[in-house]
Amino acid sequence: xxxxxxWGWAGEAHLREHGESGGAVxxxxxxxxxxxxxxxxxxxxxxVFEAEVHTLDSPQGIAxxxxxxxxxxxxxxxxLQLGRKTAIVLKPCEARAVIENIKRNHVRREDVLLIGLxxxxxxxPVKTKEYLRTQFGVSPGDIAKEEIAKGNLxxxxxxxxxxxxxxxxLEEAGYGRxxxxxxxxxxxxxMCDIACGNWGTPAEKHIxxxxxxxxxxxxxxxxxxxxxxxxxxxxxxxxxxxxxxxEGIMVKxxxxxxxxxxxxxxxxxxxxxxxxxxxxxxxxxGCYACRKACPVCKCGDDCKCFQADPDxxxxxxxxxxxxxxxxxxxxxxxxxxxxxxxxxxxxxxLHQLFAKAYEGRTGYKPGMSCGxxxxxxxxxxxxxx
Amino acid sequence: xxxxxxxxxxLCNWCSYGAADMAGTSRLQYPPNVRIIRFMCSGRIDPxxxxxxxxxxxxxxxxxxxxxxxxxxxxxxxxTVHRYEFLKDYLDTLGIGSERLTxxxxxxxxxxxxxxxxxxxxxxIRRLGPSPFKERGQ
Numbered sequence: 043x044x045x046x047x048x049w050g051w052a053g054e055a056h057l058r059e060h061g062e063s064g065g066a067v068x069x070x071x072x073x074x075x076x077x078x079x080x081x082x083x084x085x086x087x088x089x090v091f092e093a094e095v096h097t098l099d100s101p102q103g104i105a106x107x108x109x110x111x112x113x114x115x116x117x118x119x120x121x122l123q124l125g126r127k128t129a130i131v132l133k134p135c136e137a138r139a140v141i142e143n144i145k146r147n148h149v150r151r152e153d154v155l156l157i158g159l160x161x162x163x164x165x166x167p168v169k170t171k172e173y174l175r176t177q178f179g180v181s182p183g184d185i186a187k188e189e190i191a192k193g194n195l196x197x198x199x200x201x202x203x204x205x206x207x208x209x210x211x212l213e214e215a216g217y218g219r220x221x222x223x224x225x226x227x228x229x230x231x232x233m234c235d236i237a238c239g240n241w242g243t244p245a246e247k248h249i250x251x252x253x254x255x256x257x258x259x260x261x262x263x264x265x266x267x268x269x270x271x272x273x274x275x276x277x278x279x280x281x282x283x284x285x286x287x288x289e290g291i292m293v294k295x296x297x298x299x300x301x302x303x304x305x306x307x308x309x310x311x312x313x314x315x316x317x318x319x320x321x322x323x324x325x326x327x328g329c330y331a332c333r334k335a336c337p338v339c340k341c342g343d344d345c346k347c348f349q350a351d352p353d354x355x356x357x358x359x360x361x362x363x364x365x366x367x368x369x370x371x372x373x374x375x376x377x378x379x380x381x382x383x384x385x386x387x388x389x390x391x392l393h394q395l396f397a398k399a400y401e402g403r404t405g406y407k408p409g410m411s412c413g414x415x416x417x418x419x420x421x422x423x424x425x426x427x
Numbered sequence: 428x429x430x431x432x433x434x435x436x437x438l439c440n441w442c443s444y445g446a447a448d449m450a451g452t453s454r455l456q457y458p459p460n461v462r463i464i465r466f467m468c469s470g471r472i473d474p475x476x477x478x479x480x481x482x483x484x485x486x487x488x489x490x491x492x493x494x495x496x497x498x499x500x501x502x503x504x505x506x507t508v509h510r511y512e513f514l515k516d517y518l519d520t521l522g523i524g525s526e527r528l529t530x531x532x533x534x535x536x537x538x539x540x541x542x543x544x545x546x547x548x549x550x551x552i553r554r555l556g557p558s559p560f561k562e563r564g565q
Contacts, residue, residue: 422496
């Protein structure tokens with residue numbers, strides 16, 4: 043196969059009809075089932091706000107699964123098991139979490155086929171439902187489909203209505219995307235085997251833009267094409283450039299949000315910042331839900347964050363202090379900790395503060411390549427000492 | 428009451444503990460503010476130990492080991508360097524400040540250097556004042 047960028051769509055008519063953007067991902071999944079034990083995806087269980095993790099081991103029912111839903115921010119990387127050959131459909135943050143797990147030998151790279159989806163951000167379900175009720179006067183149960191396109195969040199109701207709002211406007215009003223998505227600067231998952239998305243495709247046609255990054259990805263796509271599961275064509279040059287441009291705009295917006303949300307913290311005097319972190323953590327009830335939800339935290343029950351006595355009256359609990367340390371080298375900014383926290387502590391925000399500070403000095407970005415050595419595991423000759 | 432810094436020093440068994448011994452047998456004076464904890468290798472100093480020291484009220488932490496190339500375990504102190512660099516960023520972000528942490532190499536013959544390092548670091552911490560954690564009245 044020539045080139046690394048394609049336009050693709052499902053070979054089978056019903057997948058093409060049913061799947062998002064021409065069903066190329068569904069076609070690909072149906073094909074990889076012949077060489078992988080299972081495929082992990084999500085399946086809608088009702089409205090666009092609810093889904094369950096679904097493991098497919100046969101192509102049956104493939105038309106009913108989803109790659110991702112904007113208002114369901116499940117972390118699929120939790121469901122990978124060591125030793126199973128698995129294909130998995132991931133958002134960039136999930137893919138980065140898988141890479142971090144591969145670095146720490148919790149997953150073997152050759153066992154997994156990472157099918158990435160371009161991601162402009164996900165939505166917090168509760169706030170979004172509230173917005174639908176108060177601003178549009180629509181019951182969240184009546185939403186058939188949601189979409190983010192051209193900077194707008196669009197809802198389609200079951201009776202054919204189309205409700206659209208600019209994301210900027212929403213976010214100014216305190217709605218819109220999840221906080222961690224706003225300042226996430228990885229929009230096309232280049233650490234995956236294949237990245238898929240509808241950016242850079244003609245709007246009226248149902249087509250997926252596929253970019254292949256690895257040999258395993260190329261082999262999977264080739265098998266899918268040979269087996270008639272997916273059809274591909276060369277992408278239009280102009281639209282391929284549009285895809286890059288969309289990515290550029292999104293990343294620039296994300297940098298703006300980083301400036302806005304993390305900037306004030308970093309501009310504080312050290313003493314003030316310590317006070318701010320201390321105040322933010324004060325409501326913690328020690329339920330450890332953030333750790334449970336964290337896709338990169340896999341030390342298990344022996345983790346050092348559990349070694350301290352919870353009765354110690356330390357200024358910041360050892361639990362959080364150690365987690366800040368561990369996540370400084372591995373936080374992928376997925377925001378699961380903030381979502382899980384019953385006391386609504388902005389944990390993702392705090393962890394990103396540390397991770398971005400380290401990234402700013404060294405350029406080390408977690409989850410981008412299996413070849414990067416985590417800083418705390420380094421043992422190479424130190425230059426300048 | 429005047430402020431007396433409380434400093435935790437992590438020493439490796441082979442070089443810097445030898446240096447501290449040397450300082451003692453040579454009757455060198457150095458400030459008594461330092462509390463010494465001996466490790467088999469500076470590469471054993473887990474970043475958590477440093478963080479816990481600060482959380483439990485240390486005003487400063489010293490990490491010391493053999494010179495690069497002299498490590499008893501060949502490359503244990505390479506790891507120390509990477510952790511030290513990492514911890515500096517961590518302490519800066521948390522708001523404690525990286526100047527409260529220091530890394531020094533002292534061979535077993537460098538008793539005078541050890542004494543001088545302790546004296547200099549104690550002075551530095553004295554200037555910085557108590558750790559911001561301490562003022563929380565734990």
